[in-house]
Amino acid sequence: MPRFFIDTPPGEYAELTGEDARHVSLALRMRIGEELVLCNGQGTDFRCRIEAFEEGCVRLRVLESVPSCTEPQVRVTLFQALAKGDKMDTIIQKAVELGVYEVVPILTARCVSRPDERTFAKKRARYARIAYEAAKQCGRGRIPAVGELLTPPQLCEGFSGFDQVLFFYERAELSLRSIPLEGAHTIAVIVGPEGGFEEEEAAGFIEAGAAPVSLGPRILRCETAPVAALAALLYAMGEM
Ligand code: SAM
Secondary structure, three states, X not given: OOXXXXXXXXXXXXXXXXXXXXXXXXXXXXXXXXXXXXXXXXXXXXXXXXXXEEOOEEEEEEEEEEEOOOOOOOEEEEEEEOOOOOHHHHHHHHHHHHOOOEEEXXXXXXXXXXXXXXXXXXXXXXXXXXXXXXXXXXXXXXXXXXXXXXOHHHXXXXXXXXXXXXXXXXXXXXXXXXXXXXXXXXXXXXXXXXXXXXXXXXXXXXXXXXXXXEOOOOOOOOOOHHHHHHHHXXXXXXXX
């Protein structure tokens, strides 16, 4: 069923306007009586029936509200070192499709891309748009947020907020299979930039409580590693 995100929860009736209304009437060619889903982007779906088409507006009757069934039970936050070019766009899109709860970019010693505050604010707005489009396309019930740029020490300070912190590191010996994940509801995933992490950064994460995890003997590109890590983790947690 077609899905659309809305900003405010509807009452008995709702309406779609602008691009969404054009999409319903012109691209999907939906008719009066057909059903679609409105989603508040925070985990609730509203099943609706089309009541009328008016100039630039589709009028809907809300039939029921139900929790979105596409959201993983586990909340995985991806802490991704800022990658150069459009790699970050790809990483965010794929992470949202896979079910990430939130993406937080980190600025590490070997990041090639080092935007100033203003440039990062622009990038963050674009990342948020990519997360929105990906969430809409894949039927998510939430739009994952894209966080502020953090430094490694700031990231370590937040470890206590997670049940498990997985530091994906090519020098790690243990695979995900050896890491206890039962009962973990909030999991942090850390992935490095093109040039990897400096030894001191890696030591800092481990000292602060992160579990170093290997993705196998091959070195994955920084845009491949988060996708592989999230897919393996969500599979291990029974979400795939
Ligand atoms: N330091 C490396 C180098 O320059 O050869 C490569 C860094 S890799 C391109 C980028 C990030 O992907 C790493 O920092 C790590 O987080 C993750 N990664 C890549 N391959 C991995 C593997 N086999 N196991 C765990 N993590 C991996």
